[in-house]
Amino acid sequence: MKDQYDCLNKAQLSFEYLHTNSTTHTFLFGALAELVDNSKDAGAKNLDIYTCNNPYLRGGFYLAFLDDGCGMNYDDVFNVIVFGKSAKRHSLVSNQIGQYGNGLKSGAMRISKDFILFTKKDNIGTCLFISRTFHDEQHISQIICPMPCFDLTTQQPVQNTDDDQINGTLTYTYDRSKHELEMQLIMKYSPFQTMNDLFKQFDLIKSSSGTLIVLYNLKLSDIGEPELDIKTDPYDILIDSRNRRNLLTDDDDSENSRGDYTPFCFSIPLEYRSFRAYVSILYYEPRMRITIQGRRVVTKKISYTLYKPRKYQFKSTRFKTRSEQEIKKCEKELLSLEERIREVDSQVHHLQHISVTTATDERMQLRKLQINATDLKDLANRLCNGLVKKRMEMNTTKTLAFIFGLNIQNRSSDGVFVYHCGRLIKMYEKVGQANKKILYCRGVVGIVDIPSIVLETTHNKQSFVDEKEYHFLLKNMGEYMRQYWTDTGIEHYVQEFWETYGYRDDQLDRPPSNDPEPVKRRQVAIPMLIQCDQCLKWRRLPYHGNVEPLTQSQLESWRCSDNSDILNNTCIDNEKLDLIPEGELKPKSQGTHNENRTGSRAVSPPARSSINNKRISNAEISSTTANINSKIATRLTVAPTSTTQLENRTLPSSRLLSAKAKTKKKRKRLIKTQSSKSKSTAIGVMSDDEDESESFTSVMQQTHHQTSTSVRLAPTNEVYLIDDDDDDNTENIDDINNRRPPPTIGARLLAMYQGVRRSGIVLSVNDKCGTFKMRFDEFPTAEFDYSFSYKSSTWSYIGTAPPPIDPTITSVETIPNEEEPLRSIAQKFKSLIKFMLPPNWELTREQISSMSNDDLSQLDMTVFMHSYREKMTKIVEQHKADEVRWRASAQHIQEEATKLLNLSGMSIPTDCSIKDFEEHIQRNMKQSGNIS
Ligand SMILES: [Zn+2]
Known part of the structure; x- marks a missing residue:
């Protein structure tokens, strides 16, 4: 250590530490985000992130973060360089993201070799300068941090004495030689080499308080280019594609499906490449106006960018580690604090005891100590309260x-x-x-x-x-x-x-x-x-x-x-966000069930193996499927419009029947095999002192135990009888579709196209491939023609299908009555929609009439109601405008008439109301009638 720097502030951490700390950031944007977090925590409303070209700096530019947050006084800045000390730290109630000190150091040091910070508060400007370049050149292992402090009005260093502390700072005392040395280092090692340059940076903080951080001598990649690419897109900061190591060869290289196993196969999501995209979703509740390279970041609330959003409440008592650690930390802190309080108290006692003298120095010292003691006690109190709260929180759900x-x-x-x-x-x-x-x-x-x-x-x-x-x-x-x-x-x-x-x-x-x-x-x-x-x-x-x-x-x-x-349309209107509909985790019955039979063979549920169910005999399975097949096939011939729905409703109930037919003994055995492998979380609250899988199993076993001893089989259990037979299951559906006669040219069909069931005609058939081409009534041109597989469940005949090929199916069953209310509701709902139909709506009245229940349930009512409201608002607006126009024109006519009548000898005041005007005319008419 060079003696000449002895007078300067030193960070209470080693040079190696600073370096190691910076390497915790493997994701470059994560390091940049630390600086964004700092601005957010400082309560900034605006944050500008920009670069400035400077050929003398490594990388050719510096990167700056300028915010209008609360800024820092000298003490706050001083705390930044003291490891682990952060103003945020003791605000126990706060939900702030981090500790300023650490995030700043690790984030900044990951991106660049050096940084200089300018902060403004109460018209006092403070710099913090940490330069590894300087340390390297001078071979210094302790971190020396120049921190000059200026009165921004006079642009002079703040000159105080110990007695004359500037607002809120206990640590700053002016020392001319120290200040000069600090300035010397800043001029030499920072991009700002004159006083003028330096104050220009403070001037950039236009608000009454705020902070500017300038990162320079940026890290370079192996190929000698800056890791951050600011050239490809002048309004963004990108991670240079050559720096993304093995992540990807090129963004648009999605033609080749190489590198299938990396999480970034094909296209890396934009948020990993573009800082603008990353920042746009960095916060759950974005409340800061951020600009990057002069253009505002269009922030996103992800939950509101999704289709059919749904919210679920998950409860658990398992998360305890965090509380335990916090409590331990808190207890330790409290202990050391109490020790310090005792120390200060005894010092105070000592001073009070001996200092009968009136020496100013001693009085000052006593006062300082007393203030210090009060602060410490205050802090201890808050810690104590926090500790009580934390202990309570630990065991809560x-x-x-x-x-x-x-x-x-x-x-x-x-x-x-x-x-x-x-x-x-x-x-x-x-x-x-x-x-x-x-x-x-x-x-x-x-x-x-x-x-x-x-x-x-x-x-x-x-x-x-x-x-x-x-x-x-x-x-x-x-x-x-x-x-x-x-x-x-x-x-x-x-x-x-x-x-x-x-x-x-x-x-x-x-x-x-x-x-x-x-x-x-x-x-x-x-x-x-x-x-x-x-x-x-x-x-x-x-x-x-x-x-x-x-x-x-x-x-x-x-x-x-x-x-x-x-x-x-004004900024004073309250924010109104749609509530996201809530859902809940249901016991794994219908859920798994449906997931297995999405109708597509490609869809197989993860984490489940089909070997589980070998105990069900093949005969049982075939009897079940036969049952289903006959039921569905007969129904199909009656109501061909909604194949999928019929399947949905029929399958579970017939399964229920077959399940009930099984012997109790068999059921028990089956359930036992299932429960040991099952990982269902039918119950959201997990027991806390067991291993997670154990607790899952125990919950499941309890459920099974209860159900298997009861006489009736609860719906939860059915799934375990059938949910692993997906192969058989898919075949069932294929069977059903096979029994439907293949279409012939000219046949009228309904088929799912672009999410809507549409009517049309069969144009051509290809028996070899088992496909046919269909033309839709709504889009009667070749470009919309679409091919379907014979087997697809997405099409059905309009009216009665040609006679089925399978001669065994002859009986015709009517639709059960339980569907009647649903049909009636759907009918009423359709009428209502048609009645309220907004102009230029994407569906016509006819299309709505022909919608299936499935289609109806898919109808996006939010969009519909938006359009409806818009239409009504427009009508009301139109009426209001018409009324204003009519009033104006009536008044004009009245004025003209008054002029005319006055000319013809009737005396009518020019500014009377329309009622008075009418009375005047009547009176005048009567008079003139009397005269004649
Ligand atoms: Zn606004």
Whole structure:
């Protein structure tokens, strides 16, 4: 250590530590996000992230973060360089993301070799300068941190004495030689080499307080280029594709399906490549206006970008580690604090005892100590209260909200997004989509925001400390995702569903088609949620039939006043967000059941093997299937319009019958085999002191025990009898479809096309391939013709089908009465929709009449009601405008008439009301009548 620097502030950590600390960030944007977090925690409303070219710096530019947050005084800055000391730390109630000190150091040091921080508070500007370049050159191992402090009005260093402390700072005392040395180092090693340059940086903080951090001498990649690419897109900061190591060769290289096993196969999600995209979802509740390279980041609330969102409450008492650690830490801290208090107290006593003298020095010292003691006691009190709260919290049941929805904008970008205290930690975690090759749960996005009491993040905020508990969480999210998949109901027509939005089922990892029709459908399906550039409130944009979508620059500058929804077009209007409908995890009956029989062979449920059920004899299976087949086949001939629905309803009930027929003994044995392998989470609250799988099993065993001893078989159990026979099951459906006679040219059919059941005619048949081509009545041109397989369950005959080929089926069963109320409700619902139909609605009245119940349940009522409200608002507006016009014109006529009548000798005041005017005329008429 060079003696000359002895007078300067030193960080209470070693140089090696600083280096090691910075390497915790493997994900470069994670390091940048630390700096964004700091601004957010400082309460900033605005944050500008920009670069500035400077050929003298390594990498050729510096990177700056400028915010209008609360800024820091000298003490706060001083605490940054003291390891582990952070102003945020003791605010026990706060839910803040991190500790300023650590995030700043590790984040900044990951990106660059050096940084300089400018902060402004109470018109005092403080710098913090940490330069590894300087340390390297001078071979210094201790970290020396120049921290000059200026009065921003006079641009002079703050000159105080110990007696004359500047506002809120206990640690700063002016020392001329120290200040000069500090300035010397800054001028030499920072990009700002004159006083003028330096104050220009303070001037950039336009608000009364705020912070600017400049990172320079950026790290270079192996090929000598900056890791951050600012050239490819001038309005973004990208991770240089050559730096993404083995992640990918090129973004558009999705033609070759190489590298299938990396999590980033094909296209890396944008959030891993573009800082703009990453920042747009960095927070669960974005409330900061962030600009990158001068353009605003259009923030996103992921849960509101999803189709058919649904929320589930998950309860568990398992998350304890976090509380235990916190309590231990707190207890330790309290102990050391108490020790310090005792020390200070005895010092005070000592001073009081001896200092009968009136020496100023001693009086000062005593006063300082007394203040210090009070502060410490205050802190100890708060810690104590916090500790009590934490002990109580430890054993409580923690509830987490899981939100799921379908990403119809980009199906392949699915998985779970994990936030912690509102900050994104994990993206695209695959929990329910075990196999990339199947449609099951494809496109489902899950979101969870974990409170700090449940889990603790690792230092780099890219993972969680307790991995076991985190995996427990993910596993449960997987269960809920499966439930969601069942709840959406799209599994019955999953291929058609995705086709509607421009996806091909043989290209699961591709982006959707850009044809205008599917593009429009995707836009219409989810009305846009946008954040006002001014008040930062979120507004839902009403659906507009044929209006062009907003351009990027319109999105960036969008304000409430741009809203065409006149009820929400000022910044003072309250934010109104739609509530996300709630769902719940049902015992694994219908759920698993349906998931197995999505009608597509490709769809096989993960984590389940079909060997489980070998104990059911083949005879039993065939008797079950025969039963189903005969039932369905007969029904099909009667009501061919809704094949899928009939299947849905018939299959479980016939299974129930066959299940009931089984002997009790057999049932018991079967259940036993199942329960030991089952991983169902029928019950959300897990017992806490057992291993997770044990607790699952015990819960399941209890359930089974109860049900198997009771006489009746509860619905939960049926699934275990049949849910593993997927192969047989699929064959059943194929059998059913095989029994339907193949179409002939000219036959009238109903078929699912673009998510809607549509009528049409068979154009051609191909017996060899077992396919036929159909032309739809609504789109009678060749471009919309579509081929179906004979076996597909998505088409059916209109009216009575040609006589069935299988001669064994002769009896005709009528539709059971239980369907009657449903039919009647559907009918009424259709009438209601037709009655309220908004103009230019995508469906005609005729199309609505021909909708199946399935189609009806798929109808997006939010969009419908938006359009309806819009239409009504327009009518009311029109009437109001008409009224104003009519009034004006009536008044004009009255004025003209008055003039005319006055000329002809009638005296009528020019400014009387219409009523008075009429009376005047009548009176005058009467008079003139009398005269004549
Ligand atoms: Zn606004």
